[in-house]
Amino acid sequence: MDFSFLLYFIVKGLEISSPIAFASLGGVFSERGGVVNIALEGIMGVTALTLVWGAIYFQSIWMGLIVAMVTGVLMGLIHAVVTVTFKVDHIVSGVAINVFTIGLSRFLCQTWFGAETQSKINPYLFVKLLDVNSLAFWLIPITALCWFIINKTVFGLRLRSVGENPEAADTLGVNVTVMRYTGVLISGALCGQVDNGNGGGPRIHRACRSDFRQVEPGWRRPRLATFRLRGHLPNTLRIEDPHPEPVRADVPLRVGRGRTRGPCRKVESAGVGRAELREGGGLTQR
Amino acid sequence: MQARKRKVYKYVLLEQAAPFIGFIASMIVLLAIVIGMRENPGKAIQSIYKFSMSNAAKLAAVLSISIPYYLSGLSIAIAFRAGVFNIGNEGQYFFGGFIGAMAGIYLHLPPAIHIPVVVIAAMVGGAFWALIPAVLKATRGVHEVITTIMFNNIGIALVNYLVNGPLSGMKKGVSLEPQTKKILATAVFGKLNGFFSSIGWKVPDYVYLDYSLVVALIMGVLVWFLLFRTRQGFEIRAVGTSIDVSRYSGIKVNRVQIGAFLLSGAIAGLIGLQEIFAIRGFYTYNIASGLGFDGIAISLIAKNHPVGVVFSSLLFAFLKQAGYGLQLSTKVPNSVTYAIQGLMILFIVAINAIMIRAVRALRKKEAG
Numbered sequence: 001m002d003f004s005f006l007l008y009f010i011v012k013g014l015e016i017s018s019p020i021a022f023a024s025l026g027g028v029f030s031e032r033g034g035v036v037n038i039a040l041e042g043i044m045g046v047t048a049l050t051l052v053w054g055a056i057y058f059q060s061i062w063m064g065l066i067v068a069m070v071t072g073v074l075m076g077l078i079h080a081v082v083t084v085t086f087k088v089d090h091i092v093s094g095v096a097i098n099v100f101t102i103g104l105s106r107f108l109c110q111t112w113f114g115a116e117t118q119s120k121i122n123p124y125l126f127v128k129l130l131d132v133n134s135l136a137f138w139l140i141p142i143t144a145l146c147w148f149i150i151n152k153t154v155f156g157l158r159l160r161s162v163g164e165n166p167e168a169a170d171t172l173g174v175n176v177t178v179m180r181y182t183g184v185l186i187s188g189a190l191c192g193q194v195d196n197g198n199g200g201g202p203r204i205h206r207a208c209r210s211d212f213r214q215v216e217p218g219w220r221r222p223r224l225a226t227f228r229l230r231g232h233l234p235n236t237l238r239i240e241d242p243h244p245e246p247v248r249a250d251v252p253l254r255v256g257r258g259r260t261r262g263p264c265r266k267v268e269s270a271g272v273g274r275a276e277l278r279e280g281g282g283l284t285q286r
Numbered sequence: 287m288q289a290r291k292r293k294v295y296k297y298v299l300l301e302q303a304a305p306f307i308g309f310i311a312s313m314i315v316l317l318a319i320v321i322g323m324r325e326n327p328g329k330a331i332q333s334i335y336k337f338s339m340s341n342a343a344k345l346a347a348v349l350s351i352s353i354p355y356y357l358s359g360l361s362i363a364i365a366f367r368a369g370v371f372n373i374g375n376e377g378q379y380f381f382g383g384f385i386g387a388m389a390g391i392y393l394h395l396p397p398a399i400h401i402p403v404v405v406i407a408a409m410v411g412g413a414f415w416a417l418i419p420a421v422l423k424a425t426r427g428v429h430e431v432i433t434t435i436m437f438n439n440i441g442i443a444l445v446n447y448l449v450n451g452p453l454s455g456m457k458k459g460v461s462l463e464p465q466t467k468k469i470l471a472t473a474v475f476g477k478l479n480g481f482f483s484s485i486g487w488k489v490p491d492y493v494y495l496d497y498s499l500v501v502a503l504i505m506g507v508l509v510w511f512l513l514f515r516t517r518q519g520f521e522i523r524a525v526g527t528s529i530d531v532s533r534y535s536g537i538k539v540n541r542v543q544i545g546a547f548l549l550s551g552a553i554a555g556l557i558g559l560q561e562i563f564a565i566r567g568f569y570t571y572n573i574a575s576g577l578g579f580d581g582i583a584i585s586l587i588a589k590n591h592p593v594g595v596v597f598s599s600l601l602f603a604f605l606k607q608a609g610y611g612l613q614l615s616t617k618v619p620n621s622v623t624y625a626i627q628g629l630m631i632l633f634i635v636a637i638n639a640i641m642i643r644a645v646r647a648l649r650k651k652e653a654g
């Protein structure tokens with residue numbers, strides 16, 4: 001095994017992993033801010049398309065990259081509005097955006113390129129460096145930058161505090177909403193950048209090299225788990241139980257003879273019968 | 287007293303209105319897209335109508351498409367009710383369908399027994415594929431979203447291998463879609479078309495309204511009964527509403543969650559029945575994919591209620607047909623319906639949040 005082959009092997013590995021890694025960095029930003037971003041999956045799909053479109057339309061891959069990042073931010077904005085402003089469950093919103101973006105990317109591809117799953121060939125490419133896409137090398141400085149921002153800056157500290165304990169951060173004067181928005185938007189932008197590194201993952205793959213291809217929905221999921229494992233170990237995941245309906249922890253539970261308040265009231269209204277917390281601590285059904 | 291009750295109804299109405307408003311809003315977006323593509327909206331509506339519900343055959347087609355959607359939504363609904371995010375429907379129905387198909391191919395039984403056996407085998411297969419994520423979740427706290435997504439890929443790849451390799455029914459040198467052997471005649475699902483025709487609904491032969499419809503109905507009733515009329519169902523809903531309260535009040539949260547997870551997997555195993563046993567008659571890993579993820583959307587629109595899932599799965603089937611209609615007679619591509627589905631969920635959840643807040647504000651105001 002000669003050295004040039006080894007080098008090529010490593011560099012090629014970097015190229016193949018860069019889309020996933022970029023999206024993972026995006027996921028880290030979002031997740032550190034306390035928003036689970038399943039929507040990255042769909043965002044990657046759309047940005048891969050808009051990169052190709054932007055590159056062909058403006059005749060420059062850099063414009064394509066900017067267009068893709070803007071698209072990523074816009075998609076992130078949807079996620080941020082739904083999850084942060086309306087406080088909808090993060091996974092619900094992410095799934096919806098994934099479904100939405102599958103349709104959106106196909107639709108746009110159809111209207112722009114006349115075929116649902118494949119774009120025109122994009123002649124404007126990133127410079128090749130060591131025989132791979134040069135954007136892959138961006139990964140190294142950007143990863144370092146992300147680490148620096150998250151761990152060493154005021155912004156990063158605030159972002160992490162918002163993710164870990166929003167109430168405490170709020171009392172200390174950190175604007176939770178703004179921080180979360182920023183986190184999700186950065187994640188969208190990174191994601192946009194990414195994909196396009198040279199196409200995302202095994203299948204969207206070609207986005208940057210030549211054209212955009214649609215992916216079977218079921219097969220693109222692994223990246224989601226990749227970024228989630230990347231940021232945190234499973235045990236430290238903050239969202240231990242993402243309920244469809246958020247638990248109303250703010251309402252104190254009155255234990256005793258009277259009816260329970262708070263979460264149990266919902267159970268009661270569902271028509272089964274009364275839910276009561278007795279002194280013994282058994283949830284009974286009448 | 288009466289007046290007060292009426293007011294309560296008003297709030298309930300407001301709280302339940304979100305799906306309808308979301309549906310209307312997304313339809314408006316659809317029409318806006320149609321107009322944006324310089325097509326006649328009247329023509330678009332007409333084509334949608336013509337393709338999805340102009341006659342009995344089209345309606346039957348919508349019903350037929352909605353069967354797997356219904357099972358998928360039902361499976362997700364029960365998991366969400368228990369507060370577990372089973373994203374692994376996809377893998378569960380590939381694997382469950384595979385086990386069911388194996389029972390259909392290699393077991394020799396009389397027809398009256400064979401079909402129930404096949405259904406149970408599919409359920410066992412689906413539940414088995416949910417077992418490991420469920421146990422990991424309950425004992426080690428591994429987040430089920432990660433494990434189930436991973437299990438989707440493992441399951442699909444495993445089935446892919448088995449169909450291509452040891453269990454392939456292909457003769458050597460024949461190049462066709464990789465598939466297993468044919469399912470025995472005793473296990474093939476018959477059509478109910480004759481039955482529907484006898485009650486005056488002329489269902490043409492090319493529409494598949496088969497025994498899987500019966501299976502779906504039975505499952506729906508069972509799940510409804512379980513959730514709303516039994517103690518176990520009460521526990522499931524309590525866990526889904528608040529883990530802390532249920533744990534505090536003595537519910538064995540882990541056991542309930544594992545149970546709901548397995549049940550969800552078992553129902554997910556049935557999603558493929560229609561395609562495998564009625565339409566194709568053999569198993570291949572090329573059966574329709576993505577139904578599991580559609581199920582999430584379907585269940586969300588129905589607010590995880592087994593009866594609501596009936597309507598939302600019909601809605602999704604209708605949208606699918608509407609997409610084909612649009613594509614045939616206008617320039618609007620079929621893929622628009624995916625975007626509309628996604629938008630619809632976003633609208634519904636956002637409007638739901640707004641409504642709940644509005645109702646809370648109104649109640650506060652009323653209370654003074």
